[in-house]
Amino acid sequence: MLFLMKPLFPTYIVPVSSPLPHFRSPFHLMDFPPLKPISKSSLAQNHDLPVSTTSLSPISPQPILPSSPSLPASPKSIPNTVSSSSPSLSLPSLSSSTALPSLPPSEFSPSSTDSPHPSVELPASHATSSMSSCSLPLSPVSSLPPSLQPPRRIHPMITRSQVGTRKPRVLPSLLATGADIREPKTFKQACQFSEWRSAMVDEFLALLKNNTWSLVPRPSTVNVVGSKWVYRIKQKADGSIERFKAHLVAQGFTQQQSIDYDDTFSPVVKPVNIRTVLALAVMYSWPIHQLDVKNAFLHGRLSKVVYMSQPPGFIDPQYPDYVCRLNRALYGLKQAPRAWFQRFASFLFTRGFSQARSDSSMFLYHSNGAMAILLLYVDDIVLTASTTMLLHAIISLLKSEFLMTDLGQLNYFLGISVSFNSDGLFLSQSKYTHELLERSGMLDCKPVVTPMAPKAKLFSTDGPAYSDPAFYRSIVGALQYLTFTRPDIAFAVGQVCQHMHAPTHNHFTAVKRILRYLKGTLNYGLQLFRNSSLSLHMFTDADWAGCVDTRRSISGFCLFLGNSLISWSSKKQNTVARSSAEAEYCAIANAVAEVLWVRQLLSELHVFLHSPPMVYCDNISAIYMSLNPVQHQRTKHIEIDIHFVRERVASGIICIQYVPSSAQRADVLTKALSSALFRSQRSNLSVLCSPAQIAGG
Structure with a gap:
């Protein structure tokens, strides 16, 4: 039976x-x-x-x-009123054979093995009444012979189905429980809570509204990429939850080159340009706004035909075997960032914007003496303009074409907290630092005053191998991003980065010292000053054979726009220097290249310097080589760099001047210093404690 x-x-x-x-x-x-x-x-x-x-x-x-002859044997024989080439997209309410009915939280647990993809209910306005059209036409029970009718219920229990009542399904709320809120890793985990279900429904409806795909029969000779839900908690600058985000992503790792995609490169705005534009906006008292583009990648247009499996939990019950032919780019596709950038850039070009030659992700607008600068980092936008009227006009223009949110005055961008004060603009990553300390288990560590012990050296074979290289790489990678506002740790982070391929216990001890230093300077950040001059000055320095494994030298430079630090570097040189003068001169060449690039950027922004950029060096021999056309046996192998710097000096584009070692601000970027000297150098780099913290303390 x-x-x-x-x-x-x-x-x-x-x-x-x-x-x-x-x-x-x-x-x-x-x-x-x-x-x-x-x-x-x-x-x-x-x-x-x-x-x-x-x-x-x-x-x-x-x-x-x-x-029987009067009944169809399978759903295939049912007349289909929907075209197979473009089935209706209004059937997302329930999944097919890969999905179970929506379960209440008490029944929904990771131990359940009924189905990998429980369904998610959509609002009634988006559900469909044609779902039953995929079921077999069934005859009523009364039409059966008495011998074939099912037995009647003989027990006295009255069920809710008999009286037509249903118990409402109430999903728990993450915010109401007060428990530790974590981002789910799987669709099954996310379905337990109403916030994630609502986020998935919002994302799915947005995809349908944008006509992201068309359901088509699965072709037999094409590559079909998978689909997956990815969950993120978007937080405010103070750490509170702003909203729950669910993204449907394509599993791009299953794409095949030249079949599913061609070029994938997509630029993002450079950190030095972000700091330069912010420094100029503060000096000119321009308004600065930030905008967030919703479902940015959906605006991109694909040049290749891509097929994707239906989203987990939202499989069309009428066409469970169909696949999604993508009409637009989707998160996860290899070419999606490029498609979105090209779409956004082409729109700006038609509205009178121009692309900066020094940065492809910087767009400029000039009109009747007014100017606007737009910085694009994937789907995050920073916009500043010389007048408030122009700024709001551009925001309205962008909203007319793209679905985006004006977040108001810039306060939190790419994990960086931005606060305005009487001196100008303060950039900090305190929240990011706190999360890093928590993730590394160093939240209760004992602080130290320097990120690296004075005169410390790291060897490639220094001690036994570390047991968890992946964890080491994760922490060091996070420290690299922290240098966006913390040049005081640039040298120490650069040293531990050299051993990511084979870390040892001593290397991880050096990483923990950096974390201990961050614990004591949690509220420190980079100050950009309002009262500043339009001048560029660069400090450049180098050690000699500082790397004990390769005997290469470490170059360092820091570039100031007025009093605001906008660019810095601590990097091992590409070749072995045969003398300290040679190492210093190679450092000058790298610094001059950076100065010329920023100078070109400023000219595109219609910012004209009062005097040629100044480059300060504490090595007299290196300065002499850059000023005089002398060549001898010990410098002929660096002739290209000599001519590069010498030509700029001779033409008056830059000036090179001597500075004593005690006033060399780039010294902290080339070696580990004592605590007293390190504090002085840190202050010279405008790395200060948060003004709000000082006022509150």
């Missing part, structure tokens, strides 16, 4: 050869008492006939009859 468990969902047939035990259905049906034993002889001639048992479901199903 067979029983149909529930209509509209995947049909599960349960063979019955004995009285059914008291059990709880995996579909979250209510508990039912044992049924009266059924005589085997009553259906002896109808072993293949399923009999409906209404006590197994709160909705009484209709019995499925054997194949």
